[in-house]
Amino acid sequence: MPKIIELPKIQDPRGSLSFFEYPSQLPFEIKRTYWIYDVPGGEVRGGHAFKTQNEFIVALSGSFDLFLFDGSKEIKFSLNRSYYGLYVPNMFWRRMENFSTNSLALIVSDREYDESDYVRDFDDFKQLKNV
Numbered sequence: 056m057p058k059i060i061e062l063p064k065i066q067d068p069r070g071s072l073s074f075f076e077y078p079s080q081l082p083f084e085i086k087r088t089y090w091i092y093d094v095p096g097g098e099v100r101g102g103h104a105f106k107t108q109n110e111f112i113v114a115l116s117g118s119f120d121l122f123l124f125d126g127s128k129e130i131k132f133s134l135n136r137s138y139y140g141l142y143v144p145n146m147f148w149r150r151m152e153n154f155s156t157n158s159l160a161l162i163v164s165d166r167e168y169d170e171s172d173y174v175r176d177f178d179d180f181k182q183l184k185n186v
Contacts, residue, residue, distance in 0.1 A: 057123050057130065057143050060111070064138040073138040075111065075163075082142060083109050083165035090115075090161050094154040101150040104174040106183075108166040113140040117158025124148040126184030134160075148180050 060080055065072045077084045091100055101121075112121065118135035125147055132141050135155075143149060151160065166172065174180045 057132070057141060057147060059132065060140050060142055062113075062138045062140060071138075075113075075140065080140075081111055081163070083111075085163045085165070086167050087164040088162070089164075090159060091151070092159045094119075094158065096154075096156075098154065099150055099152050100154075100160075102148075102175070102177075104148045104180050105145045105166075106172050106174060107145050108164050108169075108172050109145055110143045110165075111140050111163045112143060113137060113161045115159040115161045117155035118153070119151050119155065119158050119160060120153045122150050122152065126181065126186040146184065148174075148177065 060075075062073045062075050062080055075081055094100060112134065114134035115137050118133065121132045121134060121141060121143075123130050123132070123143065134141060154160075174183060
């Protein structure tokens with residue numbers, strides 16, 4: 056199931072530092088990292104699911120909402136702190152909305168890029184989920 060993971064937050068007068076690593080915080084080893092930025096106002100990102108890939112998503116700067124659909128219900132997560140991340144297991148339809156100005160989304164994955172792992176059609180997703 057998707058879940059918010061609180062990351063270590065080390066504070067001192069010079070600023071704060073947070074991190075994640077496997078297996079202390081992440082439930083998988085990292086194979087790929089990418090980030091989303093410069094999203095124009097009102098744009099939506101995502102709109103797909105992964106057959107096998109699992110991800111961990113952090114709002115490094117700014118904020119955005121992440122909507123996850125499991126085939127029966129949709130859950131909204133608001134990411135707006137760099138010391139919280141969202142674990143997103145495979146076979147959840149996801150979309151990202153409401154990006155604040157200068158937001159930066161960091162995504163790490165347990166798989167290398169593989170276009171065949173994407174489910175980009177919502178009806179195909181529902182069929183795979185037997186909905």
